[in-house]
Structures are given as C-alpha cells and as structure tokens.
Amino acid sequence: MAKIDTIxxxxxxxxxxxQADGMVLCRNELQWEIPSEKLMIAQxxxxxxxxxxxKLLMIQSQILESMIxxxxxxxxxxxxxxxxxxxxxxAFILSHETSIGKNIFDSxxxxxxxxxxxESIYDYEQAHVNNRQDLKDMDKYASNIDxxxxxxxSMAFEKDSDVDIIxxxxxxxxxxxxxxxxRTK
Numbered sequence: 001m002a003k004i005d006t007i008x009x010x011x012x013x014x015x016x017x018x019q020a021d022g023m024v025l026c027r028n029e030l031q032w033e034i035p036s037e038k039l040m041i042a043q044x045x046x047x048x049x050x051x052x053x054x055k056l057l058m059i060q061s062q063i064l065e066s067m068i069x070x071x072x073x074x075x076x077x078x079x080x081x082x083x084x085x086x087x088x089x090x091a092f093i094l095s096h097e098t099s100i101g102k103n104i105f106d107s108x109x110x111x112x113x114x115x116x117x118x119e120s121i122y123d124y125e126q127a128h129v130n131n132r133q134d135l136k137d138m139d140k141y142a143s144n145i146d147x148x149x150x151x152x153x154s155m156a157f158e159k160d161s162d163v164d165i166i167x168x169x170x171x172x173x174x175x176x177x178x179x180x181x182x183r184t185k
Contacts, residue, residue, distance in 0.1 A: 001056070005029035010042055017049055021173075022056030024093065029061070044087055051088045052134075054174075054181035059084055060093035067097050067107040078114050085118035088183070124185040128153055131182055145178045153182040 002016045003009075005026035009016065017023060025046050027039060034042055043059065050057035063081065064073045081092065092115070097107040128150075135142045135150055156163040166184065168175045 001058075004046070007033040010034070010046075013046060013049060017053060017055055020055065022058070022090075023050055024058045024060055027059065027061040028095075031062075040083075043084065047084070047087045047089050050090075051181060054177040056090045056177070057088075058091040058093055059089050061095055063092050063094055064097045064107045064110060067103045067110065068101040071103050071106050073107075073110050073114075078110075081111065081114035082118040085115050086122060090180075122183070124183055125157055127183040128157055143178075145175060146181075149175065149178040149182055152179070153184045156184055 001022050001024055002020035003024045003026055004013065004016070006029065010030070013023075023046065025043060027043065030042065031039055047057050064077050066072075066074045066077060084092070092111055094107055094111060098104045101107055132150055132154065135146060138146075152166050155161060156166060166179060168179055170176050
C-alpha cells in the first residue's frame with residue numbers, strides 16, 4: 001500500500017499506482033499542500049484511477065473528526081462518507097476518532113451506518129453497464145481477466161438469473177480485485 005500525503009504523491013499518482021497494490025489517501029497532510037477547494041477533486045480523481053485499475057483506495061484523516069469530542073457526526077462528515085462511498089472508495093481509516101477520541105465505538109458505528117446507507121442506494125446495475133461500456137471502448141486492450149469478470153457479473157444481472165454469489169479462486173488476489181471492480185451487489 002502506498003501512502004499519498006504530498007503534492008508530489010498526487011503528481012506521481014499513476015506511476016505509484018502501477019507499482020502498488022493499493023493507495024491510502026491521507027487528506028490531513030494533503031490539505032496543507034493542496035488548496036481546500038481542490039482536495040475533494042483530487043480525492044474523486046484518485047478513486048477513479050484506482051477503480052480503473054482494480055486497486056484498493058483507502059481514505060484516511062478527518063473522516064469523523066467532530067466525533068473526537070461529540071457523540072454525533074456533522075452532516076458534512078456524513079455527506080463526505082456518502083460521496084466517497086458512492087464514488088467507489090474501498091475503505092476508510094479512522095485516526096484521531098479512535099486513538100484519542102471520547103467516542104471510539106460510536107464513531108466506528110456511525111462510519112459503518114454511513115457506508116451502509118450509501119451502499120443501499122448505489123446503482124450496481126448502472127455501474128456494471130458503465131464497466132461493460134468501458135470494456136467495449138478498450139476493445140482489444142481489455143485484459144482477459146477484465147472480460148471474464150465482467151461476463152460473470154453480466155450473468156448475475158440477467159433477469160432470469162438465480163445467481164446469488166460469485167466465487168473465485170485466486171493465487172494472488174488479482175481476480176478478486178477485478179471482480180470487486182465490477183461493483184456487483
């Protein structure tokens with residue numbers, strides 16, 4: 001996992017992504033190097049880049065910062081969690097909320113609730129249609145794994161399908177990551 005916490009990390013993001021299994025986007029450190037109005041844009045872009053390559057992206061720092069003291073998150077924090085989840089972030093890392101915060105368990109529960117709520121409205125079928133179109137646009141450059149995973153997911157979305165689960169065997173996790181990239185329900 002590569003930690004991105006400087007402007008240099010953002011500028012070299014794609015090269016780093018090609019070498020790493022995934023990325024950790026540290027917003028707390030980045031806020032000092034990127035103007036505030038560009039930080040969320042950088043986050044969205046990083047999520048897109050990781051999703052394209054079926055690489056994990058975790059967001060760290062300032063997730064539920066208010067819960068260090070408060071027992072409830074702010075609307076802005078919940079909106080941030082919802083947006084990042086719908087954009088395709090794979091995980092969140094709570095820092096101060098669970099290390100020095102007064103509401104360790106509540107912050108973890110609030111994060112889980114926020115993610116679950118966002119996932120409950122996620123349009124998995126549209127995401128699959130978009131992935132399928134991306135594969136068509138790639139034409140001959142699509143990998144065999146991408147095509148195989150997309151086909152398995154297509155079968156699950158067919159109207160008469162009774163597919164409840166997609167199981168894969170993997171030696172190094174690559175197929176599982178590419179299946180996850182499909183964002184099937």
